[in-house]
Amino acid sequence: MLTAAAARERRFSGIRRVDLRHDLGAIADLIALCFGPRMDAGGRATIREMRALGRLGPLLGLMAMTDDMLRGIGQGFVWVAEGQIVGNVTLFPADFPPELGRTTIIANVAVHPDYRRRGIARRLMAASLEAIRAGGGTAAILQVEAENTGACQLYERLGFRVQRTWHxxxxxxxxxxxxxxxxxxxxxxxxxxxxxxxxxxxxxxxxxxxxxxxxxxxxxxxxxxxxxxxxxxxxxxxxxxxxxxxxxxxxxxxxxxxxxxxxxxxxxxxxxxxxxxxxxxxxxxxxxxxxxxxxxxxxxxxxxxxxxxxxxxxxxxxxxxxxxxxxxxxxxx
Ligand SMILES: CC(C)(COP(=O)(O)OP(=O)(O)OC[C@H]1O[C@@H](n2cnc3c(N)ncnc32)[C@H](O)[C@@H]1OP(=O)(O)O)[C@@H](O)C(=O)NCCC(=O)NCCS
Missing domain, CATH: 3.40.630.30 (Gcn5-related N-acetyltransferase (GNAT))
Known part of the structure; x- marks a missing residue:
């Protein structure tokens, strides 16, 4: 039998804030699926950590108070379709000196392959930028592989500009x-x-x-x-x-x-x-x-x-x- 929360999720479709207590494992699976072959050792270790933490359920809210990775994921957004998380964006506050303004790092932008080119990433990004603005943020930064032309186009259309390209x-x-x-x-x-x-x-x-x-x-x-x-x-x-x-x-x-x-x-x-x-x-x-x-x-x-x-x-x-x-x-x- 479905719990009330699961039944609600089945009916819900669209964008919502991440709920760390329930979402962490599914977000880890989505990121692994979308970035899999391109992930470095650090990325793979983070996925393992997310999956392990995902089993802690209600304790995660407390842990997010001291863990930067959890806090960032918890501040992000997911897209839900057919009872599953099929899109994600993570928002980390950058630890920059205050006189440089309040900058947010956008990461883990991922949409399930079966749901691409339907505007999900664009809407997740738009909601993220709106939330950053509403929270008094002054800038958003991200890094993207130069050869990932689809993602580059997504960000450029939202107004992002390349500051510099790095090897x-x-x-x-x-x-x-x-x-x-x-x-x-x-x-x-x-x-x-x-x-x-x-x-x-x-x-x-x-x-x-x-x-x-x-x-x-x-x-x-x-x-x-x-x-x-x-x-x-x-x-x-x-x-x-x-x-x-x-x-x-x-x-x-x-x-x-x-x-x-x-x-x-x-x-x-x-x-x-x-x-x-x-x-x-x-x-x-x-x-x-x-x-x-x-x-x-x-x-x-x-x-x-x-x-x-x-x-x-x-x-x-x-x-x-x-x-x-x-x-x-x-x-x-
Ligand atoms: C990049 C990614 C998040 C895009 O998700 P999406 O939901 O398919 O993107 P959207 O449908 O919102 O696309 C919005 C716009 O971005 C651009 N875009 C997105 N994917 C594109 C692609 N494969 N080729 C060209 N342009 C693309 C287009 O301008 C598109 O607008 P259009 O469909 O009207 O032409 C998704 O392909 C993905 O998860 N890729 C693997 C992980 C990844 O590379 N993440 C980015 C890391 S920085």
Missing amino acids: EWRRGTHGPIPPRPLNAPRITLRPPNAWREEYALAARLFPAERGGLGWMRPLHPREFRRSLGRHVLDFLSGTGIERWIIREDRQIAASLWAKSRFGSATTQLTLLVHPARQGTLEAPLLNYAIRRLAVGYRALYCEHPADDAAATAAFERCDFTRRRTLHHMRLDL
Whole structure:
């Protein structure tokens, strides 16, 4: 016999807010179905976690108060048809400094293959944007694979614009460690008081209006001059950042950051090369990072603008593999 709630769901068709207590398992199944082959290890782990949590039922409301992933899914919308969840959108608040406005990340946009091209995603997105606006949000951002032309068109028609296109580079742990190049430039640790100079270089290379340093990394001094509070947070989460620079004529000509987290299988790199030195300093810095970091179990990962041809050539030369090309899109509300 159907419960009253199940019977209601059978009759209901259309859009509604996510109800975490009942929907989590079905949303996990839908996302796995829609993104399956393209999902990375992190995505697959999230699906497993969602399915496990989905069995907790009523406790999920409480857990969502402290769990960012659950909170984001709980703030989203689903589309129901014939008693089943066939569409989903998730809304995460971005942890940006308050002076940058209130930005929401849109993720997990998925519609069951049997229900596509009926306007379901468009209406889920429209409801999401309306909810963000009503909640005082000032912008929405999302990332989409450049080759996913259907989704790109969906977002463009809603007013989203590409801020910048990024390649994701990865170098596994199995490749040979290259030798130190002859005439390698001197690479030193960046002193803390050089943060302003490095920030000025980053502002040229990764301007705020093009989305900053990468996905969910707006251009902001906090990335360069880490406060005491941030150091404590990093310590507690087992996060470490090393910053190296190449100085020429007493100026920072290039810089490379390596960020790793305890237990994580990857080290994230950020590469900054002065426009006048592009094509020259990328490879020595990457070579340095490989020799220092690509030993043991950690792979190297870097998202870098696709429009930087010199860096693309250097990543390829240093045996990085291009995994995906993503548009970062934004809509100001
Ligand atoms: C992308 C996706 C969510 C679209 O869902 P949908 O419900 O079919 O989309 P809609 O019917 O609302 O389409 C709205 C508009 O988007 C565009 N669009 C959507 N799918 C498209 C496709 N396959 N090809 C071209 N344009 C497409 C069209 O402009 C369409 O308007 P139209 O039908 O009047 O031409 C769905 O195809 C999906 O789940 N794909 C797999 C997961 C995915 O890639 N998600 C996006 C990740 S960023």
